[in-house]
Amino acid sequence: MPFDQAIEQLRDRLAQIADTVPGMRQICVNFSPDTDALNWLASQRCWPQFYWQSRCGEQSVAACGAVERYYSMAQATRHLGQLPSGWRLFGANSIDGDSYLFLPVLLWQQDSDGQRLILNLISDISVQQEAQRLLRWLDELRPMEPAAQLPHYHRAHHAPDKDGWLQQVNQALKAITGGDLDKVVLARVTDFSLSGPISPAALLAASQRINPRCYHFMLATEPQQALVGSSPERLYARRGREMDTEALAGTADLDQPGLLDDAKNQWENSLVVADIHQRLTDIVDEMAVMPVELVPLRHLQHLRRRISARLLQADDAQCVARLQPTAAVGGLPRAAALDFIHQHEPFDRGWYSGSVGYLSQDESEFNVVLRCAQTGGEQIRLYAGAGIVSGSDPELEWQEVERKAATLGTLLTAENQG
Known part of the structure; x- marks a missing residue:
């Protein structure tokens, strides 16, 4: 039919x-x-x-x-x-x-x-x-209209800018060296002024075509305001009392060899695994951690360990409260990392690093809100972040957020507008 x-x-x-x-x-x-x-x-x-x-x-x-x-x-x-x-x-x-x-x-x-x-x-x-x-x-439903064309951007403004980012990462490394933090995930926003109004659906459709192995999502609560993104990371999926989550942490260029053997990235991933284990231990009766694997994306590759558990009770509010924000998007210890973020990031994260998805009595699934943008008329704000741990290089972390922002940002360049 x-x-x-x-x-x-x-x-x-x-x-x-x-x-x-x-x-x-x-x-x-x-x-x-x-x-x-x-x-x-x-x-x-x-x-x-x-x-x-x-x-x-x-x-x-x-x-x-x-x-x-x-x-x-x-x-x-x-x-x-x-x-x-x-x-x-x-x-x-x-x-x-x-x-x-x-x-x-x-x-x-x-x-x-x-x-x-x-x-x-x-x-x-x-x-x-x-x-x-x-x-x-x-x-009142309308017939389907032709797909909108994407505008390109005229101006881009980073917050923090590169100097501010390098200073912020150095402050985080100082806190890590002093024992206040094990890890903190710092984020950057890029505000674009566009050549015309942007269609959130057109942006997402373009991202779907070029960003494989990702969740693709859009939430528009009112006209001209929408969250759009293509995220590689699952928060959790639940079927009855069976739950699957994961530690997605540790990043390198797609063509860079040796990520599986890199000590800094392995350490970052292991921190996330240990944190998830600690957060879930008293609400599950079984838990298993799979071996580390590589997840290749368009620009980057990540380390991932899948984690399965059997919940004592199928409670989605409890699952979100325990898992969000994961150490992969917030840091460790959680309270100290979030306090550092609130003190040093020059913007409100909004939905970024939260979760998006669905829930029902029988099953639920949420992904982490990463590689995302907030759209509004002729303006768009892109979010990207990087995990800072002992041994992080501020310059390399800046390059990482540049590549992550490119998930959506490259779709708005004049070269991609034909």
């Missing part, structure tokens, strides 16, 4: 709802892939909008409109227990504890079972009345 017919079938099934009592309904219609989900989402004029693709590419979702919104993981997980099994919430969590999660009105979901449209309906008064409102809401 083509997409347009699937929408019509949703209308037909909504029109048949006659119950005048409170309740919940979920209508699901299967259809054939004849439309691009991300481009369709960009054509809509209803918010919030959310797009997420798993790292392996086998699962993707596009959601728009909110039945309900939640501003903490605790609030979201409490309400999730009142929803039917299988209903999903989507959104993001910051490292400061704020969240933006929502139950979508309309969800486009693709996985190994095919593609389907899912419409969620909740009413405290009359299910029929809400069904009539949603029929009018569906009437």
